[in-house]
Amino acid sequence: MSKGSKKSTLSLAALGAVARRFRALADPTRLALIQELMQGERTVGALHAAVGTSQANASKQLAALAAEGVLARRREGVYAYYRIADPSIHALCELVCDSLARRHQDAWAQVAQEVGA
Amino acid sequence: MSKGSKKSTLSLAALGAVARRFRALADPTRLALIQELMQGERTVGALHAAVGTSQANASKQLAALAAEGVLARRREGVYAYYRIADPSIHALCELVCDSLARRHQDAWAQVAQEVGA
DNA sequence: TGGCAATATCCCCATGTGGTGATATTCCTA
DNA sequence: TAGGAATATCACCACATGGGGATATTGCCA
Numbered sequence: 001m002s003k004g005s006k007k008s009t010l011s012l013a014a015l016g017a018v019a020r021r022f023r024a025l026a027d028p029t030r031l032a033l034i035q036e037l038m039q040g041e042r043t044v045g046a047l048h049a050a051v052g053t054s055q056a057n058a059s060k061q062l063a064a065l066a067a068e069g070v071l072a073r074r075r076e077g078v079y080a081y082y083r084i085a086d087p088s089i090h091a092l093c094e095l096v097c098d099s100l101a102r103r104h105q106d107a108w109a110q111v112a113q114e115v116g117a
Numbered sequence: 118m119s120k121g122s123k124k125s126t127l128s129l130a131a132l133g134a135v136a137r138r139f140r141a142l143a144d145p146t147r148l149a150l151i152q153e154l155m156q157g158e159r160t161v162g163a164l165h166a167a168v169g170t171s172q173a174n175a176s177k178q179l180a181a182l183a184a185e186g187v188l189a190r191r192r193e194g195v196y197a198y199y200r201i202a203d204p205s206i207h208a209l210c211e212l213v214c215d216s217l218a219r220r221h222q223d224a225w226a227q228v229a230q231e232v233g234a
Numbered sequence: 235t236g237g238c239a240a241t242a243t244c245c246c247c248a249t250g251t252g253g254t255g256a257t258a259t260t261c262c263t264a
Numbered sequence: 265t266a267g268g269a270a271t272a273t274c275a276c277c278a279c280a281t282g283g284g285g286a287t288a289t290t291g292c293c294a
Contacts, residue, residue, distance in 0.1 A: 009152065010148075010152060010214075012145060012149070014214075014217075015145040015148045015149055015152070016145045017217055018142075018148055018210065018213050018214065018217065019142070019143050019144050019145045019147075019148055020143075021213050021216070021217060022139050022140075022142040022143040022213065023139075023140070023143035023144075025135075025136070025139040025143075026136050026137075026139040026140035026142075026143045027136050027140075027281095027282075028129060028132040028133045028136045029282080029283090030136075031127075031132045031135055031136055032129075032132055035126065035127060035132070043240080043241095044240075044241060044242090045239095045240065045241085053283080054283075054284060054285085055240085055241075055242095056241095056242080056243085056283085056284070056285075056286090057282075057283055057284075058241095059240095059241060059242055059243085060242085060243085060282085060283085061282085063242080063243095069220050077240090077290095077291060077292065078239065078240045078241075078290070078291050078292065079240065079241085080240080080241060080242090086216055086220075088212045088213070088215070088216040091212055092209060092212055092213070093135065095205045095208055095209055095212070096135050096138050096139065096205070096209070097127075097131075097135065098205070099138070099186075099203055099205040100131075100134055100135065100138060103186050103203075144251095144252075146252080146253090160270080160271095161270075161271060161272090162269095162270065162271085170253080171253075171254065171255085172270085172271075172272095173253080173254065173255075173256090173271095173272080173273085173274095174252075174253055174254075175271095176270095176271060176272055176273085177252085177253085177272085177273085178252085180272080180273095194260095194261060194262065194270090195260070195261050195262065195269065195270045195271075196261095196270070196271085197270080197271060197272090
């Protein structure tokens with residue numbers, strides 16, 4: 001079980017940590033919250049209004065993202081301002097979006113080819 | 118509901134697709150299978166032995182990853198060879214690993230600072 | 235201090251899903 | 265063609281989790 005010997009083989013614990021990070025991003029509501037935060041710091045109220053979910057759910061999902069280190073929270077009086085804490089989030093979402101776009105493009109091309117043939 | 122006017126705002130459907138892609142990577146067993154496949158094409162038998170899960174579960178998880186476009190399958194007689202179909206997987210995992218490593222490093226630094234103070 | 239607004243937490247439910255054992259399917263070979 | 269090995273599928277269970285309503289907590293202001 002000593003993991004460090006091989007060059008890039010991760011232990012089960014490390015795989016679990018990576019999985020939890022991915023799981024934090026594996027929900028449309030949380031992605032919508034993150035997308036809103038791409039434009040800058042926002043309060044819980046503004047976020048739950050923009051995303052269209054309940055205040056309770058927005059607070060819960062934001063807390064989950066903050067617990068995973070994806071977001072950071074700042075208190076200012078009654079307001080709680082959330083912001084993106086992990087700069088890699090941008091690159092992650094871009095990578096996935098590009099991959100999905102290419103996949104859809106390929107699917108279209110294949111359909112066109114089949115129809116044309 | 119039509120929100121496509123802004124430049125980089127994704128629709129709910131698009132967010133769902135991105136979420137499903139992330140969800141495919143949000144499991145330690147599936148990540149272990151992918152990690153094994155980083156070294157090249159493998160059969161289901163070799164993968165379930167290397168990862169340490171049951172044959173049924175390995176087959177199910179591999180099928181799920183293939184359905185999401187992450188993996189591709191090739192039949193050769195009785196054997197089913199799986200391989201990584203989406204090249205962005207490497208970059209995705211590297212990004213997350215680097216981010217987690219930096220986070221742990223920062224946590225250590227903070228502990229050291231608190232102890233030293 | 236009383237009241238209101240913003241946020242977090244608690245309880246509950248419905249659904250999704252990882253895992254397993256048993257079974258079906260498919261293909262090779264003797 | 266019969267048997268066996270590799271893979272996929274099915275039925276099922278246990279559990280995690282997204283979501284909502286109600287409520288608690290906190291801080292501001294009149």
